[in-house]
Amino acid sequence: MGRNIIMFIVALFLTLAWVDVARADWPTGKKFAIKCVTEGGCDLDITSLQEEPKLFIGKSVFNNNNRVINIADKGPMVTPNKMVGIWGNLINNYSEYDVSDECQGSVSCNTLTWKEYYDIKILASPSGSGDEILWKNKQFEDEAIDGGMRNDWRHSHPVSHLLQTGNLTGLKEGMVSGAEGDWIRILEADKFLYKSTATDFQMMGNSLNWFYPTIIPLIEAHIVLQQNNIYSEQEFELVHSWLEKRVWALEHGPMDGLLSSRWGWKHFFEPGNHETINKKVAYMLWGIADQNEVYFTAGLNGFKDFYKTMRNNGSLKGEHRSGNGQNYGINSGNKVAQGMITMAILLHNQGYDIQKDFPKIDKLVAYCSKKYKKPSSGGQNNNLRFMSNNPNEYNTTGWMDLYDTVFGTSYAINFPIESKRMIHFGIADASALNLN
Numbered sequence: 375m376g377r378n379i380i381m382f383i384v385a386l387f388l389t390l391a392w393v394d395v396a397r398a399d400w401p402t403g404k405k406f407a408i409k410c411v412t413e414g415g416c417d418l419d420i421t422s423l424q425e426e427p428k429l430f431i432g433k434s435v436f437n438n439n440n441r442v443i444n445i446a447d448k449g450p451m452v453t454p455n456k457m458v459g460i461w462g463n464l465i466n467n468y469s470e471y472d473v474s475d476e477c478q479g480s481v482s483c484n485t486l487t488w489k490e491y492y493d494i495k496i497l498a499s500p501s502g503s504g505d506e507i508l509w510k511n512k513q514f515e516d517e518a519i520d521g522g523m524r525n526d527w528r529h530s531h532p533v534s535h536l537l538q539t540g541n542l543t544g545l546k547e548g549m550v551s552g553a554e555g556d557w558i559r560i561l562e563a564d565k566f567l568y569k570s571t572a573t574d575f576q577m578m579g580n581s582l583n584w585f586y587p588t589i590i591p592l593i594e595a596h597i598v599l600q601q602n603n604i605y606s607e608q609e610f611e612l613v614h615s616w617l618e619k620r621v622w623a624l625e626h627g628p629m630d631g632l633l634s635s636r637w638g639w640k641h642f643f644e645p646g647n648h649e650t651i652n653k654k655v656a657y658m659l660w661g662i663a664d665q666n667e668v669y670f671t672a673g674l675n676g677f678k679d680f681y682k683t684m685r686n687n688g689s690l691k692g693e694h695r696s697g698n699g700q701n702y703g704i705n706s707g708n709k710v711a712q713g714m715i716t717m718a719i720l721l722h723n724q725g726y727d728i729q730k731d732f733p734k735i736d737k738l739v740a741y742c743s744k745k746y747k748k749p750s751s752g753g754q755n756n757n758l759r760f761m762s763n764n765p766n767e768y769n770t771t772g773w774m775d776l777y778d779t780v781f782g783t784s785y786a787i788n789f790p791i792e793s794k795r796m797i798h799f800g801i802a803d804a805s806a807l808n809l810n
């Protein structure tokens with residue numbers, strides 16, 4: 375019995391060694407978590423943010439009992455070379471561009487508009503089965519709205535369409551209108567606890583998961599407008615300061631502020647996976663849009679860190695796994711792959727030699743192409759929705775078409791047109807793009 379207790383204490387010590395202490399300014403403790411879900415009051419007023427936060431990018435590759443390490447500012451600061459984002463020198467081929475069923479509901483792809491019902495709050499959308507969501511306040515449960523259906527993709531579609539069709543004047547007008555209205559003001563904290571193997575308070579994680587599909591294409595649009603000198607000086611200052619605060623809000627997650635009963639209601643960090651990839655993309659993009667070495671370095675370090683989680687055949691250790699579970703197999707692996715390829719293209723457009731310095735990137739695309747032609751069964755490996763004509767908007771295969779276009783390869787497969795969209799990244803139809 376005594377030996378078992380000692381082993382338990384040692385295991386607990388090693389586990390708690392992983393708890394992140396790099397963000398002492400984030401609140402911790404069960405009392406704080408319970409107060410948030412019973413009384414509320416934990417939302418963030420984005421308009422109140424006054425200064426750039428200290429950035430956090432958690433190291434994804436653990437060595438034995440190493441605690442999580444913040445690598446955002448690891449190494450020398452790196453400045454982006456030019457005002458060029460994902461679009462680079464891509465151009466749209468109108469003869470191939472397919473916009474069928476591109477917009478959702480009453481949303482028009484021809485203009486970027488803002489409405490109070492949709493654009494005041496970034497909502498923490500409940501996800502999971504009924505027994506996984508623990509409500510402590512019946513009022514919050516009754517008031518819950520699906521943030522994903524409400525406000526995540528409304529702006530992504532028109533931004534992507536306006537970029538793809540080259541309507542930069544219309545895009546600028548929409549960006550200026552958003553800044554003038556100071557839209558997207560409140561980041562909503564979870565009003566519930568999540569229970570799986572442990573009980574978690576995910577803080578801003580759910581809201582920010584829904585926000586990334588909006589903020590990433592907005593930043594890309596901002597880069598393209600600057601690159602093409604579309605703004606007046608006054609318009610630029612207005613839009614830039616508005617976007618800047620929304621980028622500052624990203625430092626609250628997703629997953630970075632997670633509190634779990636498993637870790638004594640202290641913070642811990644999710645390793646390199648589909649939930650943590652978008653922060654790296656957004657930071658790299660903002661580093662370019664703001665010509666900001668702090669954000670660009672954080673994004674670059676995140677890319678290099680994820681690169682270390684790749685096997686020699688290009689597969690991702692954290693996601694391309696066999697077995698049962700939501701996060702296994704090629705389904706969630708595809709989400710990470712598109713983030714990695716997007717960052718690789720960003721770096722390529724900044725002058726980096728991807729195929730020389732990061733050769734496993736090409737192997738990743740080759741691995742996915744081969745796997746998608748003959749997907750294996752078991753676990754989530756048989757979840758092929760992202761290859762279908764009804765993919766989740768955040769999980770598509772357009773990145774393979776984009777990679778082929780930029781690097782002159784031929785890995786893409788003839789999937790339905792709906793799966794070739796990347797509206798998460800400002801591209802409505804990746805298969806219709808050519809190099810200028």
